[in-house]
Amino acid sequence: MKNLILACISTCFFLITNAQEKTMELSLNEAINFALKNSYNTKASKNDITSASKKVWETTATGLPQISGTIDYTNWLKQQVSLLPAELVGGTPGTFEPVTFSPKQNTSASVTLKQLLFDGSYLVGLQASKTYLKISKQANEKTELLTREAVINAYGNVLVAENSILIFNGNIKILEKNLHDAKKIYENGFNEEEDVEQLEITLGNLKSQLNSVKRLKDIAYKMLNLSLGSPIETKLILTDNLDSLAEKNINLGLIADEFNVNDHIDFKIAENDRESKRLLVKLEKSKALPTLSAYVNYGAQAYSSDFSFFKKEQNWFNSSLLGVSLNIPIFSSLQRSSRTAQAKIALETADIRLEETKQRLSLLAEKAKSDYQLTIENYATAKKNVGLAERIEKKQRIKFFEGISSSFDLLQAQNQLYTQQQNYIQSMLDVIAKKATLENALNLPIK
Numbered sequence: 001m002k003n004l005i006l007a008c009i010s011t012c013f014f015l016i017t018n019a020q021e022k023t024m025e026l027s028l029n030e031a032i033n034f035a036l037k038n039s040y041n042t043k044a045s046k047n048d049i050t051s052a053s054k055k056v057w058e059t060t061a062t063g064l065p066q067i068s069g070t071i072d073y074t075n076w077l078k079q080q081v082s083l084l085p086a087e088l089v090g091g092t093p094g095t096f097e098p099v100t101f102s103p104k105q106n107t108s109a110s111v112t113l114k115q116l117l118f119d120g121s122y123l124v125g126l127q128a129s130k131t132y133l134k135i136s137k138q139a140n141e142k143t144e145l146l147t148r149e150a151v152i153n154a155y156g157n158v159l160v161a162e163n164s165i166l167i168f169n170g171n172i173k174i175l176e177k178n179l180h181d182a183k184k185i186y187e188n189g190f191n192e193e194e195d196v197e198q199l200e201i202t203l204g205n206l207k208s209q210l211n212s213v214k215r216l217k218d219i220a221y222k223m224l225n226l227s228l229g230s231p232i233e234t235k236l237i238l239t240d241n242l243d244s245l246a247e248k249n250i251n252l253g254l255i256a257d258e259f260n261v262n263d264h265i266d267f268k269i270a271e272n273d274r275e276s277k278r279l280l281v282k283l284e285k286s287k288a289l290p291t292l293s294a295y296v297n298y299g300a301q302a303y304s305s306d307f308s309f310f311k312k313e314q315n316w317f318n319s320s321l322l323g324v325s326l327n328i329p330i331f332s333s334l335q336r337s338s339r340t341a342q343a344k345i346a347l348e349t350a351d352i353r354l355e356e357t358k359q360r361l362s363l364l365a366e367k368a369k370s371d372y373q374l375t376i377e378n379y380a381t382a383k384k385n386v387g388l389a390e391r392i393e394k395k396q397r398i399k400f401f402e403g404i405s406s407s408f409d410l411l412q413a414q415n416q417l418y419t420q421q422q423n424y425i426q427s428m429l430d431v432i433a434k435k436a437t438l439e440n441a442l443n444l445p446i447k
Contacts, residue, residue, distance in 0.1 A: 024230070025237040028155050028245060031228060035151045036446070038229035042147055045140040052129075052136035059129040063122050066114045073107045103303040110299025110319075117293055120286030128279045135272045142265050145440050147227070152436040154224040156429045159242040161217035167421050168210040175203045175414075181401060195400075195407040202414060246379060246428035249435040255373055257442060259365040261358050264443040270357040274350040281347055284340040290328040297321040361441075368434070368441035375430040382420065382427040389413075389420040 026034065036042055083096040091097050116122060179199045185191045222232040261267050300316045302309050329336070396413035399405030 022231070023235040023237060025239055027239045028152065030239075031155055031224070032148050032151050032446070034230075035147050035228045036144055039147050039151075039227060040229050041143050042140070043229070045136075045143040048136045049133070049140055052133040056126075056129045056133050059122075059125050063116045063119070063126070067111065068114075069109070069111045071107070071109045073105075075105045079104055103305045105305065105307060105309075106301065106303045107309050108299060108301040110297055112295055112297045114293060114295045116291075118289075119291040119293075120289040121283060121291075124279055124283040124286050128276065128283070131272055131275050131279060135269065135276070138265055138269050138272065142269065144446055145265065145443070148446055149436045149440055150227045151224070153433050154220070154227045155238065155240075156242070156245070156432045157220045158217070158224050158236075158238060159240070159245070160425050160429050161213055161220045162238075163242050163425050164213045164422070165210065165217065167425070168206060168213060171414075171418065171421075172203065172206050172210065175199065175206060178397065178401075179203055185401070190403065198407040198411055202411060206418075242425065242428045246431045249432045250376055250379075251435065252373075252376070254435070254438055254442065255369045259362060259442060261361050264361050266361055266443075267354075267357055270350075270354045274347070274354050277343070277347040277350040281340065281343040284336065284343045287336055287339075288329055290326055292324070292326050294324045295322075297323075365438075365441045368438040372431075372434045372438045375427065375434045379427040379431050382424040386417075386420045386424040389417040393417040 024034075079100045079102075081098045081100060084099050085093075086095040086097045087093045089097050089099075179196065182191065182196050182199055186193060186196050221236055224236060225232045225234050298318075298320045300318045302314055302316045304314065308314050393410075393413040393416070396405055396410045400407065400410040
């Protein structure tokens with residue numbers, strides 16, 4: 001029995017541990033596709049589309065037949081009394097007789113059918129709701145583009161942290177060996193204590209930077225999980241590496257692509273904003289038009305001194321009504337005129353914003369192309385420089401241990417190497433990130 005309990009506990013612990021340590025292996029493209037389905041922003045934008053679709057039907061249903069039913073029940077706790085001339089009931093002329101005209105209890109039930117025949121505001125509202133749906137769909141497209149860029153940047157930041165840790169570990173390993181050898185040489189009296197101390201300072205700085213990057217790596221993984229829409233403690237294994245991604249993201253053909261502002265999602269959103277303002281002007285004008293509606297009512301009413309409405313002998317009195325209502329706006333003390341003027345001003349502002357958006361998007365596309373080309377050039381330079389810095393540092397190290405170079409010269413060579421290594425890593429990230437920015441600036445679709 002004891003063994004059975006232990007086995008159950010072990011199984012539960014294993015299942016709980018597996019649930020807590022969920023692991024995902026993702027390439028960059030897989031990460032993007034995962035985020036497009038699961039990120040918080042894309043889920044919210046899809047809900048907005050669903051809500052907008054319901055809004056369209058809500059507006060459409062306003063002009064369709066509306067049926068409503070009512071049931072009323074009243075019970076006079078103290079009946080209302082009316083006075084009648086007494087002579088009408090055989091009393092003394094000149095006096096009044098108190099009487100009640102209806103039983104103490106009554107109930108009624110009715111069904112009413114209403115139909116809107118004409119309303120200019122309804123027609124404009126229907127157009128506006130469809131525009132709102134279009135805006136929601138475009139907002140979702142914009143959200144997906146921004147999600148793609150966010151995932152690319154977050155994925156790249158994780159790879160930068162991982163590569164930095166590898167480089168720091170390699171540099172620390174070499175420096176620890178250098179420090180060990182320098183101490184042996186110092187013990188034999190062939191160099192100065194300052195040379196050893198200088199290496200100790202450099203080693204301490206590298207270890208401190210390594211610890212900082214390790215902490216940043218944990219944050220970078222959590223930020224990637226956040227952009228993916230997965231729990232931030234999810235363990236991620238990235239199958240792409242920084243070098244291959246940098247090479248894959250070099251595409252000079254993008255710089256030569258022509259930019260068509262009319263196809264850009266931001267321009268389309270601005271156009272729809274302008275359309276919504278145009279419809280607002282139309283709506284305010286339509287409020288000066290008459291509205292026409294019709295209704296049909298059917299009901300029944302019953303009276304009783306006690307609650308006998310469900311008995312067969314209860315009498316019900318039926319009634320039916322057909323009506324048409326025409327509402328004609330005549331004078332609003334210039335209220336409608338003021339609202340129409342405000343709507344026209346909003347439309348003029350939308351036209352201004354539309355032109356500004358057109359100019360801004362063209363400029364952003366041009367700048368994104370320039371930045372992308374510059375990052376490619378910087379990447380080639382950084383790749384070359386890191387090789388040169390490695391050779392220089394190696395030569396200075398050899399000279400230092402041969403006694404023909406100072407610790408200061410070695411320190412300079414080491415700092416130059418460390419700087420160029422970080423520049424090289426950053427240049428690879430810049431290529432990936434700037435390409436994503438350019439793709440958004442050109443409004444390239446998600447593949």
